[in-house]
Amino acid sequence: MKTVNKEFDVVVLGAGPGGLAAALAAGRGGAKVLLVEKNGYLGGNMAIGLPLLGFLDKDGNKVIGGIADEFMKDMASYETAYGRAASEHKVCPMHNSVTLYDHELFKIVALHKVLDAGIEVLFHTDIESVNVENAEIREITLRGKGYRIFVKAKIYIDASGDGDMAYLAGASYEKGQKDTGILQPPTMMFTLSGVDIDRTIDYLAENPDQMDRSKTIDCAGGYDADFFRSDPNFVMVAMRKLFSQLREQGKMPVNRENIIVINSLLPGEVHMNCTRHLGTDGSDVFSVTRAEIEGYLQIEKFVETLHQYVPGFEKCYISQIYPSLGIRESRRFSGIRQLTESDVVNGVFNEETIGIGSYCVDIHAGDGLSTIFTKIPAYGIPYGITVSDEIEGLMFAGRCASMDAVAMSSARVMPICMAIGEAAGVGAALAIKQGISPREVDVTQVRKTLLDAGAILSVNK
Ligand SMILES: Cc1cc2nc3c(=O)[nH]c(=O)nc-3n(C[C@H](O)[C@H](O)[C@H](O)COP(=O)(O)OP(=O)(O)OC[C@H]3O[C@@H](n4cnc5c(N)ncnc54)[C@H](O)[C@@H]3O)c2cc1C
Known part of the structure; x- marks a missing residue:
């Protein structure tokens, strides 16, 4: 050496x-x-x-x-x-700003x-x-x-x-x-291309109940399809109802309530904050390795689910899986x-x-589906x-x-x-x-x- x-x-x-x-x-x-x-x-x-x-x-x-x-x-x-x-x-009723x-x-x-x-x-x-x-x-x-x-x-x-x-x-x-x-769980971030996000927004406009959130999420009014239409700079936390049904049918491979879709500046592209790896310790190499293996496998199944069940994602494909697991x-x-x-x-x-x-208290459950999301003062x-x-x-x-x-x-x-x-x-x-x-x-x-x-x-x- x-x-x-x-x-x-x-x-x-x-x-x-x-x-x-x-x-x-x-x-x-x-x-x-x-x-x-x-x-x-x-x-x-x-x-x-x-x-x-x-x-x-x-x-x-x-x-x-x-x-x-x-x-x-x-x-x-x-x-x-x-x-x-x-x-x-950009001001956001949910995240304060994006x-x-x-x-x-x-x-x-x-x-x-x-x-x-x-x-x-x-x-x-x-x-x-x-x-x-x-x-x-x-x-x-x-x-x-x-x-x-x-x-x-x-x-x-x-x-x-x-x-x-x-x-x-x-x-x-x-x-x-x-x-x-209990530690907040990590997520393996990935990017999808070939997404028709306007179609997804139309779906949310026709099905406003897909914007329902659990009681632990504090969000001001106006976080809806019209908000997403108003300006492409948004983060979409949505489809709790759809994914809960899919979970009951064994078609939702990820342990979390909502999916988080981050619209990209590039047309047809979105970044997906979706996988969740419960019981992971990000400072332990064995634990991180297990979560990363799980991450790739969750992404594979999740994209299949999106193709079949989420309007706008029918033709999407993976354009990037990020090299580091995101540790919260x-x-x-x-x-x-x-x-x-x-x-x-x-x-x-x-x-x-x-x-x-001034950002919200934002605790992803390390042992379940939920998230605690509470607005606080600066x-x-x-x-x-x-x-x-x-x-x-x-x-x-x-x-x-x-x-x-x-x-x-x-x-x-x-x-x-x-x-x-x-x-x-x-x-x-x-x-x-x-x-x-x-x-x-x-x-x-x-x-x-x-x-x-x-x-x-x-x-x-
Ligand atoms: C899934 C997920 C979603 C999130 N969503 C958002 C969001 O939407 N918006 C937002 O603003 N924040 C978000 N966060 C929070 C934010 O990304 C992190 O809390 C923040 O990046 C922490 O910054 P940091 O500099 O402490 O660590 P990191 O960003 O993790 O940077 C640490 C750096 O150190 C390097 N490193 C680690 N160990 C070693 C070593 N031993 N030797 C050399 N280099 C090393 C790493 O490679 C990395 O480059 C999210 C976090 C996660 C995990």
Whole structure:
């Protein structure tokens, strides 16, 4: 095995929304940054066909700016054969807002930004071990394609979703819902082409009961066929009745009530958020492998069902199955502050706010068909959720940051993960400039840097 030694100011593990924003903010703040990613592209779940949720709160106020918004403005400036590569932030009676973008082009736009910020990227590389002495990270060991890479940095930001670096460092974490420990289930995202979505909308107009939802889903009025007709930028959560009948007949291969159809910017294409893999732990390789095998098999059967029973899908075909299983929830680490259920449902803001969450509490049952989906007020995300309270030099970005399960079910959406990551990157760069720990950083300076870069840190309620 070949070995290499490297030194950086900041190492970011994982190039999803949290890691991308953290690396960009740290790099733009003057730090020498290494961004490590196990896949061969940037974006994490930004590249699996999902819409961006969370830019607007339930009252239509814009609550996310900064790097997340910069990405969408840049994407919207791309004129493609099908039109602009990102939509407006469209108000939605169910999800508060929906922003669609071209996730393939996103990989290229992200690469430009990362290269412009002078960030070194290492693809196809995983973490092997973390050397911790006296509660401080001294070095990490990475591994990829016959190389063992020893990296020393001043600050290590874990943005791997599952918190693989923090786990190897021995940091404390929580998993699953309070009392039960049940984890939200993952989904294998796929894209269908050859879909006549107007026909599907006509079917919903003729059968409005197919828009009925369970009582656990909180949705404002006007989420119906006319809404889908009004503007192609939508996410369609529908057909509970049809799929319940098909399940009774043994023709519905997926354990969930509704299907989620994300209209694509590309004509005739939709992204399907449909499979569900109960009892999966996304941070366990054996469990993930079982779920991925199940995912492929569910998709095969599900497409057959769509062909036969769903108007508009008669001629659809699979154009992509995404290479990474979408993990909603796994480890959440302990920080100097924790974002809690009480903070998010009561809309708490304080002087440490470095970003705003407002997306619904959205908990997919890990042991059944249902989803809890509750609208909440906008709330402030404190800087301390990005800083380990146990291990010096360790920070978090994205869904593995310090949150309880309910708070995470809201803050897990990608624009919010970007806001968390951006704050972590700013905090890391400031700590390095001042030769202090990220724990000692003055949050007023973090907030000022974020505001100067276009972040939104307050909202008129
Ligand atoms: C099925 C599903 C549907 C969702 N729907 C929406 C939606 O509609 N809108 C929305 O905004 N959000 C949605 N979310 C939530 C959102 O996608 C995630 O919560 C968010 O992407 C988390 O961001 P992250 O940066 O923490 O992690 P991720 O996006 O998971 O990124 C983590 C990155 O780290 C890399 N990585 C992991 N482990 C390692 C390792 N050991 N070494 C190196 N690299 C590693 C991964 O390859 C990945 O690139 C959904 C999530 C799922 C799973």
